[in-house]
Amino acid sequence: MSTTVIRLEIDGREPKIEELYHPILVNYGHFTAMQVRGGRVQGLALHLDRLVAATRELFAAELDPALVRDHLRHALRDVPDAAVRINVYRPGDLMVLVAVRPPTDPAPGPVSLRSVPYQRPAAHLKHLGSFGQLYHGHAAERxxxxxxxxTGPGGEIAESAVHxxxxxxxxGVTWPSAPHLPGIMMQLLRPRLAEAGLPDRSASVRLADLAGYRAAFVTNSIGIVPVDRVDDVHLPLDPAFMARVEAAAAAIPWDDI
Structure with missing residues (x-):
């Protein structure tokens, strides 16, 4: 994902320099990330629900989703296509930071994953404490x-660093039940898999089980990509299966912001 920022706003306006001290120095907050195309986003209500719920859990405060939507519209006022991140902090009053960056496309081909014994703290939250997963992700890339x-104890699979x-x-499709972040794309895709004749479930999946699966894929707001290898286990690529998954994803509506 590009680190180039097209626009950065706090509470619907250009920030003052002193307002950036808290986001820079205090690694406590949460966020959601989305891809915007033609001024629309998939799962907008789920993104807003995520922000409201996490604000309640982390700060014991109520976040107005309509106000967040207004801030999002303002930041995107002349940018139809973008990658957007909305961060929420509480230096005193709640602070909503919207960062607008160039749009991001899915990886062009299958991905390979290296397993590491690490699980995110408070994994159900999309929080700002991302050092561990980024550290392991960069090490895997190197x-x-x-x-x-x-993965957790016994090689139980949870999620990838970013998927x-x-x-x-x-x-059918099995999503690992170990503690993980329920991603927006995953939430949108699951009911549509059943409609496509691909029943799904949540269950324990361990590294030792991988040879018994015919295919795997990863999802996030950027898209859906097949997996061809985990450590030294090569997973088959099943184009017919992936075509069904991608067709289910293509049926997910785009919401006006």
Whole structure:
């Protein structure tokens, strides 16, 4: 993802320099990330719900989703296509930071993952404490992989550093049930898989189980990409299966901001 920032706003306006001290120095808050195309986003209500729920949990405060939507519209006022990140802090009153960057496209081909014994703290939250997953993700990349696969005791798979992951056994899709962040794309895709004749479930998946799966893929707000390798286990690429998954994803509506 590009680090170039097209626009950065706090509470719907250009920030003063002193307002940036808290986001720079205090690594406590949460965020959501989305891809915007033609002024629309997939799962807008889920993004807003995520921000409201995390604000309540981290700060014992109520975040107005309509106000967040207004801030988002303002930041995107002349930018139809973008990658957007909305961060929430509480230096005193709640602070909503919207960063607008160039749009991001999915990886062009299958990805390889290296497993690491690491699980994110408070994994159900999309929080700002991302050092561990980024550290392992960069280390995996240096060793020739595309990302890290986070695992718990006994090699139980949770998620990748920046994706949810799912496995196909020939009849249905299994999402790991270990503590993980329920991504927006995953939440949008799951009900549509059943409609496409691909029943899905949440269950324990361990590294030792991988040879029994016919295919795997990862999802995040950027898109859906097949997985061809975890450590030294090569997973088959199943174009027909992935076509069904991608067709289900293509049916997800785009919401006006």
């Amino acid at each position: 060793d020739g992989f595309d990302d890290a696969l986070l 949810n992951i799912a496995f196909f056994d020939g009849t």
